[in-house]
Amino acid sequence: MKSMFMFTLLALFSIGLLAEDGVGVGDRAPEFNLLNIDGNHVSLSDYDNARGVVVIFSCNHCPYVVAYEDRMIELHNEYAPQGFPVIAINPNDSIVVPADSYTKMIERAEEKNFPFDYILDADQTIFPQYGATRTPHVYLLENKGDHFEVAYIGAIDDNYRDAEAVEEPYLANAIEAIMAGERPDPEFTRAIGCTIKVQDE
Amino acid sequence: MKKLFLVYIVTFFFITPALKANSANDEIAIMDFDTFSPMLEKEDEYTYVINFWATWCAPCVREIPYFEKLHENYKDKNLRVILVSLDNPDHLDSRVIPFIENHNLKSEIILLDDVSANRWIPLVSEEWSGAIPATVIYNNSFRGFYEKEFKYDELEEIVLPLL
Numbered sequence: 001m002k003s004m005f006m007f008t009l010l011a012l013f014s015i016g017l018l019a020e021d022g023v024g025v026g027d028r029a030p031e032f033n034l035l036n037i038d039g040n041h042v043s044l045s046d047y048d049n050a051r052g053v054v055v056i057f058s059c060n061h062c063p064y065v066v067a068y069e070d071r072m073i074e075l076h077n078e079y080a081p082q083g084f085p086v087i088a089i090n091p092n093d094s095i096v097v098p099a100d101s102y103t104k105m106i107e108r109a110e111e112k113n114f115p116f117d118y119i120l121d122a123d124q125t126i127f128p129q130y131g132a133t134r135t136p137h138v139y140l141l142e143n144k145g146d147h148f149e150v151a152y153i154g155a156i157d158d159n160y161r162d163a164e165a166v167e168e169p170y171l172a173n174a175i176e177a178i179m180a181g182e183r184p185d186p187e188f189t190r191a192i193g194c195t196i197k198v199q200d201e
Numbered sequence: 202m203k204k205l206f207l208v209y210i211v212t213f214f215f216i217t218p219a220l221k222a223n224s225a226n227d228e229i230a231i232m233d234f235d236t237f238s239p240m241l242e243k244e245d246e247y248t249y250v251i252n253f254w255a256t257w258c259a260p261c262v263r264e265i266p267y268f269e270k271l272h273e274n275y276k277d278k279n280l281r282v283i284l285v286s287l288d289n290p291d292h293l294d295s296r297v298i299p300f301i302e303n304h305n306l307k308s309e310i311i312l313l314d315d316v317s318a319n320r321w322i323p324l325v326s327e328e329w330s331g332a333i334p335a336t337v338i339y340n341n342s343f344r345g346f347y348e349k350e351f352k353y354d355e356l357e358e359i360v361l362p363l364l
Contacts, residue, residue: 159316195333
């Protein structure tokens with residue numbers, strides 16, 4: 001009985017750890033159902049027909065995101081027709097960053113003519129399940145039939161400042177790898193970004 | 202002779218403030234990661250507080266006064282505070298230097314100009330996801346990495362036992 005209790009405690013503890021660390025490559029992608037800029041809710045399962053999904057934790061205010069907005073649009077336009085649409089998720093608290101409010105998301109999407117869904121993690125419950133820590137932060141998901149699996153985590157490419165000077169387009173390479181039936185290499189990269197903004201406890 | 206003296210006076214009063222206004226610029230070294238990285242590996246009597254920030258990063262800007270206060274309070278006790286700006290070098294004159302002057306920053310400031318972040322982020326710390334602010338605190342017997350926004354008391358709590 002006592003060992004059962006310990007086991008339960010350990011199990012709960014592990015779940016806690018997992019929740020904090022988020023997902024890794026090869027893990028099942030957490031489901032979400034979040035409000036899109038068009039007023040509808042968008043779920044990961046809505047994309048059951050896609051070969052994969054490019055989830056990008058994003059926002060309005062972060063200069064690193066702004067530097068990548070055009071590239072996010074290009075990636076969607078290039079790869080959505082091939083089965084890999086972009087979904088941008090704004091994880092920021094709009095009280096901390098008013099520029100990242102739902103209304104401002106709609107404005108920014110209109111200004112830039114975003115061709116992809118731009119959804120709001122209003123309760124801030126989704127980004128911790130993924131383990132996202134910054135914007136932009138990419139999770140490339142592969143459709144495995146009954147679920148999506150994380151295939152690549154990290155940066156869009158290796159040069160935020162100058163799209164022309166990119167040497168390694170990590171994300172595009174990862175999508176190409178999956179389409180070719182291979183594993184992305186690298187499957188994990190890092191980049192400088194803005195912290196995800198939450199209210200002080 | 203008198204004329205020459207006048208020229209000297211005029212020059213002195215006009216040039217000196219110009220030099221002074223420019224001094225922040227002289228103090229900012231722009232470097233790539235490999236040039237910068239020895240600062241993460243010093244083996245001397247100092248305790249180093251190395252903070253990665255940018256002028257556009259709101260939480261960074263909020264905590265910078267605490268790093269300044271730390272520098273002010275403990276610079277005579279073998280503490281070195283180094284503020285590593287990740288601003289775009291194109292914004293050095295338009296944003297970084299005005300920021301340094303407006304906030305009257307006294308700590309050492311470096312502009313890290315290196316886009317190959319996937320290579321160098323883990324060299325700063327394997328724990329670093331890449332979000333800023335981020336801070337390394339180390340000396341000969343201690344090394345800590347913090348991907349967070351600091352309050353002054355938290356900084357002092359870590360640094361004081363190291364001095």
